Amino acid sequence: MSLTVHTEQRGDVVVVSVAGELDMATAPQLQDQITDLLDKGRNRLVFDLADVSFCDSTGLSVFVRAKNSCDEAGGVVRLAAPQRGVLRILEVSGLVEVLHTYPTVDQAVAGEPSPASS
Amino acid sequence: MTNADPHAPRTVVPIEPALLIAEAFDQAQVTEIRHSVTSCAHASGLAGQRLDDFVLAINELITNAVRHGGGRGWLRLWVEPGMLVCEVADHGHGISAQRLGDRRRPAPDTAGGWGLWLARELTDAMEVATGAAGTTVRITTALASNHTPH
Numbered sequence: 001m002s003l004t005v006h007t008e009q010r011g012d013v014v015v016v017s018v019a020g021e022l023d024m025a026t027a028p029q030l031q032d033q034i035t036d037l038l039d040k041g042r043n044r045l046v047f048d049l050a051d052v053s054f055c056d057s058t059g060l061s062v063f064v065r066a067k068n069s070c071d072e073a074g075g076v077v078r079l080a081a082p083q084r085g086v087l088r089i090l091e092v093s094g095l096v097e098v099l100h101t102y103p104t105v106d107q108a109v110a111g112e113p114s115p116a117s118s
Numbered sequence: 119m120t121n122a123d124p125h126a127p128r129t130v131v132p133i134e135p136a137l138l139i140a141e142a143f144d145q146a147q148v149t150e151i152r153h154s155v156t157s158c159a160h161a162s163g164l165a166g167q168r169l170d171d172f173v174l175a176i177n178e179l180i181t182n183a184v185r186h187g188g189g190r191g192w193l194r195l196w197v198e199p200g201m202l203v204c205e206v207a208d209h210g211h212g213i214s215a216q217r218l219g220d221r222r223r224p225a226p227d228t229a230g231g232w233g234l235w236l237a238r239e240l241t242d243a244m245e246v247a248t249g250a251a252g253t254t255v256r257i258t259t260a261l262a263s264n265h266t267p268h
Contacts, residue, residue: 024181025149054152056177057232064229085170092239098226 002026005033010109013044013078019051022059030059034066043075046108050081055089063099076100080108135203138162139195145184152177155195155204162197163261171240172259176204178233179255183208187253201242202259209252218246 003026006017014037018030037045045066049055067077078100082090090096102108138158143151156173164172176193183191187208194205213234221238224231234255238244241257248254 021149023149023152023177024145024184056174056181057236058181060232061229064227068227068229084167085174088167088170089174089236092236093226093232094223095226 003029005030007033007037010046013046013076013109013111014042015046015048015105015109017048017051021054022052022062023054023056024058027058027062031062031065034062034069038069038073043070043073045070045075046078046080046105048080048105048108049083049086050105052086053083055082055086057089060089060093060095064095067099076111078102078108078111080105136197137194138197139193142190142192143180143184144190148177148180148184151180151193155193158195159202162202164202164259168259172202172204172257175237175240175257175259176206178237179204179206179257182206182233182255183210183253186210186213197261200260200262202261203256204258205254205256207252207254212248212250212253213246218248 003018003020003022006019008015008017016033016037020026022030034045037043047063047066052059063077063079070077079090080102081104082101087096087101090099090101095101100108100111102112139151139154141147141151141154152173155176156169159169159172176195180191180193183206187210191206191208196203218234221235224235237255237257241259243258245256246253
């Protein structure tokens with residue numbers, strides 16, 4: 001199965017658009033992209049999840065690791081536009097707020113103070 | 119069943135559980151087997167969030183089997199009256215009693231340890247049999263449409 005990851009600088013953040021299913025088969029691909037961005041000093045990341053149809057604990061781990069790394073570097077990780085199933089795993093695991101989840105990419109890029117969970 | 123009595127009532131309670139999937143898997147088949155599970159569970163009447171939850175729970179068990187259970191595992195999915203049951207077995211070294219006994223939600227900054235916790239959280243019942251020869255996890259979800267989880 002394939003995952004596509006596309007990155008685009010928008011203002012002071014990098015929007016990482018992910019499309020496909022995030023599981024143990026595809027998560028390493030996203031992890032590599034994040035490692036690459038961090039190596040280049042990019043630590044303000046917005047993940048556009050609109051086209052992610054499935055995310056499991058392996059995908060969750062990638063976002064948690066990204067958040068930890070970006071926090072450490074003085075940056076930030078925000079999630080945007082998760083579909084129902086992806087929002088569900090974020091809610092169940094209690095990570096909606098921790099991972100700064102916004103309903104839209106624009107809101108996540110703007111980083112408005114009160115992230116909405118739905 | 120026989121056709122001996124053509125006037126017998128047509129509503130029959132099955133005695134044998136209906137086996138939907140019985141498959142071995144390894145890392146390369148994780149996505150594919152998840153798709154099979156989704157189709158079968160949906161065809162059995164599971165839908166919406168309860169379908170998503172059950173599929174995610176099974177996915178976590180499959181992932182655990184591949185990552186911690188010796189690289190491969192065996193999955194069986196079947197229907198019992200009013201419920202869907204899935205069993206995932208591996209030949210890994212087992213889960214420690216300490217790890218199994220800790221049912222707390224992992225801390226939000228930990229990247230690991232979510233799989234088993236999620237599987238328990240997302241299903242109606244979970245049983246674990248584990249030892250040095252491997253682990254078998256059985257999860258159950260109710261099929262009744264008026265069922266309210268937890």
